[in-house]
Amino acid sequence: MYRTHSCHQLRPADIGQSVTLAGWVNTNRDQGGVIFVDLRDREGVTQIVFRSEENADATVHAHKLRSEDVIQITGKVAARLPGTENAKLATGAIEIIATDLKVLNKADVPPFPLDDPKVNEDLRLEYRYLDLRTDHMQRNLKLRHRIVKATRDYLDDAGFLEIETPVLSNPTPEGARDFLVPSRLNPGTFYALPQAPQQYKQLLQVAGLEKYFQIARCFRDEDLRADRQPEFTQIDVEASFITDVEIQTLIEGMLKRIFKEARGVDIPTPFPRMTYADAMNRFGSDKPDLRFGLELVDLADIFKESGFKVFRSVADSGGVIKALNAKGAAALLSKEQLKKWEEWVKTEFGAKGLAYIKWSEGGEWESPIVKFFSDAEKKALAERMGFAAGDVLFFGADMKLEAVAEVLGRVRLRCADILGLLAAKKDELNFLWVVDFPLLAFSPEDNHWVAVHHPFTRPKAEDMPALEAGEYAKVRAVAYDVVLNGVELGGGSIRIHEKDLQTKMFEVLGVGPEEQQLKFAHLLRAFSFGAPPHGGIALGLDRLVMLAVGAESIREVIAFPKNNRGCDLMTHSPVEVDFKQLREVYISSTAKKN
């Protein structure tokens, strides 16, 4: 037996006991005649004392201890001398008077200080096993475990079955780029790693399992971000004979339990609901952060007769003109900075420009466009926007709401940032359902309509006539996203369960009968054998944990993440493989070597 107690366990009640502890040397304070070692394990820290006059032999060896050595010590639990208790440690009232020391494994000097949060991330990732020893990372992984456990318990209580689906499955024609896996037994053919268990979970409904969930690993071969990894984990849920509101209620209860058990907070349910149209119109985003205002305001009617041609032409032809008022931002935004913002929207979103009016305290309206406005327009504008000295207005004008939303939605977030609107609300948890997403969007690059959610999403019953009539832009989906503090946590929908409707959807999406047979025959056939009405949702577990621990990146809540080029800096994955290994799976590389 290596130990009798953990390093977090012993208290004054244990004084006098003989104990054995094992762990890592956290710090070693050698004072010559007496040596203090803080011994660390997963649970905590306990102070060990070596006294030369009592245990000369052990003390001699303790002189040689260094950080991160793995040791085992035996000794007696003792009260600390009066006045030397450490209130910062849970075990700070006691210490172990060591009688025996065994070095289980010496450690080299660590390449970086483990307790320094400023160490560069690439170094932490190269030595991830050391980084994971830190309190910070252990807390994150423990909380992740609590969240997964709460999820399993909750869904089990609700009658859901955890069922695994294949990781080796088929490529999907739409959506993200697939990771491919060559099949050795079937030369020239490929599996794909799943982007999501979508079809399998629907087929489990056809199979009559009724309530399914899975903590599912998903794979998408796209570029990485702070909140995107090529492999990530979803809480995947699907159920039969269920409505959209019932799924939302189920998930609200699940998130309530997760946050109660993980963070000890009670989040209010039900969450507010907002339509996609409202979210875009008022906040310029389909995942609005409602912890602050800065709402977008419609101005098209004011500028119908305007002398400013850009606004007038948009207003006249039924386009969208909106503005937001960054209250108190004038003092924070110099002319040069405003120019930079304009450059930013131009380069990043391809906008033509960013119109603004800055009203400094005790000054005039400063703006490249205001000279074109009539007095009546200025008055109407100031009134509607609540424009006052110290404010900055930002405008967006375009024939399409999405274009205005893209620019002003981001300007809104950036304004909130510089105005410090979130500083006081860091701990607030603002949940929201965004509902009534459009079913379809026209893709100019592909020159056909694509599914906004995915091809299996059910159109709203009242919009079926529009679908039949080919007015695709008007058709809304029974789809919903759950949003937390402006981050999309997950999304789902009620699915199509009728073969004919699914076929119709494929046609609209430009998937012809041949391709349907090739790629979706199994699903269409399954629907012909009595498929129940069903629907579900998937939540991004990594993002959920990230928000629960207050991290800035999902890499902080994944044990062994990839960097932003998809590489594992510890194992150097991905790597080149031997020619023979490629030959076995009938692959030859076209990559150019340099």
Next chain:
RNA sequence: GGAGCCUUAGCUCAAUUGGUUAGAGCGCCGCCCUGUCACGGCGGAGGUUGCGGGUUCGAGCCCCGUAGGCUCCGCCA
């Protein structure tokens, strides 16, 4: 595919306008220390300033290229 920022000791950073021997804190090594807990004291080692080229009497600093890291756009049904 594109944009921005970054790279100086093991780690985190500094180095005035381009100027002489590139510094600090922590860590590391050695010695001392019987109540520390960010222990303390004394001494010491440690640098191809990412790499390659250029400008200059002289480059950590300026220019070009390149590699790596981070963030973002595109992409992510």
